[in-house]
Amino acid sequence: MDGPFATAFSLIASGDPALMQIIGLSLRVTLTAVLIACAVGLPLGAALALARFPGRGAVIVVFNALMGLPPVVAGLIVYLMLSRSGPLGSLALLFTPTAMIIAQTLLILPIVISLTRSVVEDLWAEYREQLLSLGAGRLRAVPTLLWDGRVSLLTGVLAGFGRASAEVGAVLIVGGNIAGHTRTMTTAITLETARGQLGLAVALGIILLTLTLTLNAVAWGAGQWARGRLG
């Protein structure tokens, strides 16, 4: 138990149920948020790339700017919506994992939308003639373009995952850092720092980084594999 690395290792090796629960919850919340953001953001981003309507430029600028939405502001908005005194209070979602998923989805969505828009726009410029000659309209071209851009899109999705898994401001406000219920890796790190248990806090940080690193390595490997197979 001397250095933080030793602490991190012995924490993992001990299989401490509280720690496993925290890791499981963190992954569940962030992966669900990433999935929802992709389900909404990929088609929306592609639509934004291909559609032409008045005010399109403004919409693009807004989504680009929202990529920098401070997590604590996203958290505050969700808090005010979900609070019992807020418009959605009757759902009783404040201080639950679902509230944390909503807040993180808000953080990731602009990244997915903006990146998808940019990738699809470039691909459309490149393959427009070809796709139109094959008889694919703009709408029909969307799945093809998304599939073609999947490697670039994966990077955007990973950026979204990184933003959500690393943030603490939003999940702390809407989750409440309740032990065994809404405590995530980042809120646990905040708590241990406040307790002056800096070694334990750093150990938790090392575990979080290792998880993120593993996930990125897997995604990168998958991207390489897809590239190699399809030329």
Place this chain on the structure above:
Amino acid sequence: MIHARRFILSAASSLALIAAAPATAQGFITVASTTSTENSGLFEHILPIFQEETGIEVRVVSQGTGQALETGRRGDADVVFVHARAQEEAFVAEGYGVQRFDVMYNDFVIVGPNDDPAGLRDAADAAAAMAAIAGAEASFASRGDDSGTHVAEMNLWAAAGVETAGTWYLSTGSGMGATLNTAAQVPAYALTDRGTWLSFENRGDLEIVFEGDPVLFNPYGIILVNPERHAHVKAEQGQAFIDWIISDDGQTAIASFTVGSEQLFFPSAASE
């Protein structure tokens, strides 16, 4: 595509899990409390005992006293458990709380660099200690977050007749632990509850330089959020928790919580 489908399936099942969570979570209450009770480890000690006896799960959201009372006002907690008596009484008087019960107390201490540049070890009382800090313009790290500790600090400055303006006065706007981390680095004086201090490990050069004045007494109260204001408040379970914590069992559990063989909180519920 198979991979994508499997991914979507597993994600869908995790969504289903989330949807199912509230249904299984019968019999829990949400308690808005303070960073001092959470950071000291008190809840980890007493809540398992309560859950064992009653089957009620207690979910603690730890915030500064000001924020905890606001959480109660908005109806986002069933019970508030805080330490700022005047604000607690206002909370009840405004109709947000049912009734305030004494639970326990600990005390505040002033910590500071062990070379004690403002000479607090010689101060006659707490007001003189605060005046000495201001007089020497020695660095002081304040919570600055409207917490119970911050309110107590402001009362001490008022008693000492000091204006807290100047570069020596650092308003951190954060919790007790974060403020102590700051104080240890500067180094600066800080007012802290004894519980957080005893369980705080990153002390650096800091030591207790002033303690023992009766005005540093720090009482905790517990209040059920008024179900007449917020109909969804779990009054029955919330009241069960209050009844337990002021009962002999609850009071014994509080008294048995120690850090390094020192008792942190002293039971003070009125015996019936």
